[in-house]
Amino acid sequence: MEFCDECGSLMTPQDGVWVCANGHEKARNSEKEKSMVTTQGQEHSDVVDMSDVDGSEIGPTTKAICPKCEHDVARYEMKQIRSADESETRFFTCVECGHKWREDDH
Structure with a gap:
């Protein structure tokens, strides 16, 4: 992810530069981008089977x-x-x- 130095909004890559929604541009850095994480290819995930998990491992308990x-x-x-x-x-x-x-304050 890259954020705009001018307005702080999220930038997207376009034509070799980063561009924010307000039109500010920033040069791309291919070395820096190598360490960026992408969600591309992660659109589908498998269902996690929790049937063998002991209930005490799922989270804290309280009196309710x-x-x-x-x-x-x-x-x-x-x-x-x-x-x-x-x-x-x-x-x-x-x-x-x-x-x-659920319980929330009103």
Whole structure:
């Protein structure tokens, strides 16, 4: 990836130079580009088989009441799905019945 020195936006290669959405140009450097990572050829990925993975290896647990079976232990993960100035959303999975739910601040 290359970013514009003028405006900071992502640049794309065009006709031997890097060009950003605002029209700024930067010369390409073939030596630097050799170390860049591409997603080309990675469009298709295989499904990961998790059937043999022990549940204790999947993530941390916490005390949380499952709304489906009322078991009191769940695995959790936190993700930032809204703007950065808002709190993360907590996603839970019941270790007993596998029910999934989320909890976020409103």
